Amino acid sequence: MAQIERESMEVDVLYVGAGPATLASAIHLMNQVEAWNRNAEKAGKVPIEPPTVLVLEKSASVGDHMLSGGVMNPRSIRELVPDFEQQGFPTEYVCNYPGFWVFHPKGKIALPSFATPPNFRKKGYHVVSLNKVAKWMAERAERAGVEIYPGFAGDQIRVEGGRVVGVRTGDMGVDKDGKPKGTFQPGMDIFAKVTVLGEGVRGSLAKQLIDRFDLHGSNPQNFETGIKEIWRINPEKHRPGRVVHGMSFPKILDGFHGMWLYDMQDNLVSYGFVTMLDSKNPNTDPHLEAQRFKTNPWMKWLLEDAELVRYGAKAIPTGGLYAQPKLYHDGALLIGDAASMCNAQNLAGIHMAIKTGMLAAETIVDALAAQDFTAKTLGGYTERYRKSWAYDEHYQARNFGASTERGVAFFMLNEPIRMITGGRGIQDEMKTEAGHRHMKRLAELPVHKREREAFSFDGVLTFTKEHLVGFSGAAHEVDQPSHLVVADTDLCRDVCAEEYGNPCESFCPAAVYEMIDDPERPGKQKLFIHHENCVHCKTCDIADPYQVITWTPPEGGEGPDYTQM
Ligand SMILES: Cc1cc2nc3c(=O)[nH]c(=O)nc-3n(C[C@H](O)[C@H](O)[C@H](O)COP(=O)(O)OP(=O)(O)OC[C@H]3O[C@@H](n4cnc5c(N)ncnc54)[C@H](O)[C@@H]3O)c2cc1C
Numbered sequence: 130m131a132q133i134e135r136e137s138m139e140v141d142v143l144y145v146g147a148g149p150a151t152l153a154s155a156i157h158l159m160n161q162v163e164a165w166n167r168n169a170e171k172a173g174k175v176p177i178e179p180p181t182v183l184v185l186e187k188s189a190s191v192g193d194h195m196l197s198g199g200v201m202n203p204r205s206i207r208e209l210v211p212d213f214e215q216q217g218f219p220t221e222y223v224c225n226y227p228g229f230w231v232f233h234p235k236g237k238i239a240l241p242s243f244a245t246p247p248n249f250r251k252k253g254y255h256v257v258s259l260n261k262v263a264k265w266m267a268e269r270a271e272r273a274g275v276e277i278y279p280g281f282a283g284d285q286i287r288v289e290g291g292r293v294v295g296v297r298t299g300d301m302g303v304d305k306d307g308k309p310k311g312t313f314q315p316g317m318d319i320f321a322k323v324t325v326l327g328e329g330v331r332g333s334l335a336k337q338l339i340d341r342f343d344l345h346g347s348n349p350q351n352f353e354t355g356i357k358e359i360w361r362i363n364p365e366k367h368r369p370g371r372v373v374h375g376m377s378f379p380k381i382l383d384g385f386h387g388m389w390l391y392d393m394q395d396n397l398v399s400y401g402f403v404t405m406l407d408s409k410n411p412n413t414d415p416h417l418e419a420q421r422f423k424t425n426p427w428m429k430w431l432l433e434d435a436e437l438v439r440y441g442a443k444a445i446p447t448g449g450l451y452a453q454p455k456l457y458h459d460g461a462l463l464i465g466d467a468a469s470m471c472n473a474q475n476l477a478g479i480h481m482a483i484k485t486g487m488l489a490a491e492t493i494v495d496a497l498a499a500q501d502f503t504a505k506t507l508g509g510y511t512e513r514y515r516k517s518w519a520y521d522e523h524y525q526a527r528n529f530g531a532s533t534e535r536g537v538a539f540f541m542l543n544e545p546i547r548m549i550t551g552g553r554g555i556q557d558e559m560k561t562e563a564g565h566r567h568m569k570r571l572a573e574l575p576v577h578k579r580e581r582e583a584f585s586f587d588g589v590l591t592f593t594k595e596h597l598v599g600f601s602g603a604a605h606e607v608d609q610p611s612h613l614v615v616a617d618t619d620l621c622r623d624v625c626a627e628e629y630g631n632p633c634e635s636f637c638p639a640a641v642y643e644m645i646d647d648p649e650r651p652g653k654q655k656l657f658i659h660h661e662n663c664v665h666c667k668t669c670d671i672a673d674p675y676q677v678i679t680w681t682p683p684e685g686g687e688g689p690d691y692t693q694m
């Protein structure tokens with residue numbers, strides 16, 4: 130495109146993403162500035178000018194791209210809003226039954242409470258819809274003077290002289306060949322003294338920042354993909370306060386996975402299944418695993434006569450402490466899942482996101498007071514984090530991911546030792562490999578594992594990806610460049626098909642990738658990308674064995690509609 134005239138604006142603090150991390154941070158920032166100024170007045174010191182604060186969110190309205198289990202440790206929301214319950218926080222139920230169940234071919238066994246793993250003892254935790262939580266937090270942030278722009282995706286970080294100076298939002302109204310349409314609107318440059326990246330898992334701007342300035346942690350980041358479904362069940366089977374985690378036996382011997390089941394208001398249940406993205410088998414399919422799990426006799430009983438309400442998927446960062454990147458750079462901070470703050474051992478990241486957002490806010494107050502937005506002052510965020518309970522929690526879980534990576538036998542041996550040695554286990558600071566590196570070529574697998582497994586979806590309990598995408602609300606304009614950028618599609622056709630059997634068709638939970646017959650090369654196939662189906666889970670950006678897929682934000686406002694999720 131010819132040289133484009135772009136609008137620009139300036140703010141003091143720019144947040145990218147309107148998730149629990151950024152919204153908590155923005156609320157806390159406004160509260161802390163007020164508190165600072167009250168003290169300054171008493172002490173006769175110069176007050177801080179109330180900052181201009183802007184939050185960009187790629188979904189059409191706040192919360193629409195939120196997907197979480199979600200059973201929430203209330204610790205940090207209580208720190209942020211001490212009377213959050215009285216303020217109408219959208220709790221579905223408070224957990225009164227934290228169960229850990231082992232599902233087997235004939236049903237399930239509920240472990241007695243003394244045998245429930247400590248990380249799943251969640252009595253008193255709040256079952257929430259993160260979609261509703263984000264809306265509740267956004268209202269509070271706006272009341273405190275924060276501006277929120279939904280429908281605006283951060284597309285590129287802006288860097289000047291090695292310092293982050295803001296973000297460019299994505300262009301809108303571009304056709305599939307990259308030409309401007311009648312509706313063309315160029316992206317805007319938003320300049321900020323501090324840019325806080327809270328885009329959640331595998332944030333596209335966070336990825337740019339971490340790669341460009343080599344902020345990587347000591348271990349590579351690892352991930353799992355969670356499939357979530359909400360069902361409306363028979364009221365007689367509904368059990369308010371039930372929070373179940375579990376696994377499938379003997380399947381667990383083949384590799385780690387997990388499931389959850391939380392009851393929500395209106396006879397809804399949140400069901401989810403989590404698959405690690407470090408499988409040896411390129412045919413591993415998180416959607417299929419989630420469907421298959423529902424054929425367990427107890428799950429069948431639960432979902433008999435039930436109605437499917439919603440479907441979605443999202444990756445979860447599991448690398449933990451040693452995969453956490455450097456959390457700051459000149460002009461920039463990383464918070465929440467974008468900074469690997471999820472505690473995968475507990476499948477709990479909401480409270481960590483809120484807490485790290487708050488710690489970042491306190492650091493920004495220091496920066497505003499000193500008018501210094503360099504790494505020197507912003508580095509205070511790392512110090513605060515290291516002194517916080519959030520760090521202690523991560524320290525206790527520090528070897529969890531590496532322990533799962535060593536396989537079930539090692540894990541079973543290491544877990545009890547890890548528990549009694551404060552998280553150390555047999556070995557400390559265990560090294561890990563990026564999940565995609567575990568994937569084997571088809572020729573290296575036993576013959577019976579080379580083919581994709583045939584599974585017959587019944588359309589009542591189990592569904593195809595194509596059918597389920599309809600329950601995610603995903604919508605994208607077709608006439609635009611695909612936001613899934615595959616650097617070399619010849620590789621897919623000529624090399625990957627042979628070596629790995631095109632695993633993108635398996636790992637994508639929304640049937641976005643399809644190898645279709647190539648009319649120009651009889652007998653050969655080529656990659657077709659149904660980008661309009663994408664549910665923004667980020668799995669392809671993570672799991673592709675050649676690392677040639679880059680997830681980029683589509684036009685602002687597009688994507689899934691995760692109402693209730
Ligand atoms: C399947 C699953 C189950 C989970 N279960 C639980 C649970 O039960 N309990 C728990 O505590 N935690 C759970 N977690 C983890 C928890 O949801 C996350 O740790 C938490 O949501 C992270 O918050 P965040 O604010 O960092 O990111 P997110 O909640 O992911 O929010 C990021 C926001 O940024 C927006 N965004 C991203 N990129 C851009 C961009 N370039 N421009 C503009 N906007 C952008 C996104 O649309 C999104 O709204 C689960 C996660 C998953 C995926």
Ligand code: SF4
Binds near residue numbers: 636670
């Ligand atoms: S295309 Fe990628 S990000 Fe989109 S749904 Fe498929 S795997 Fe997830």
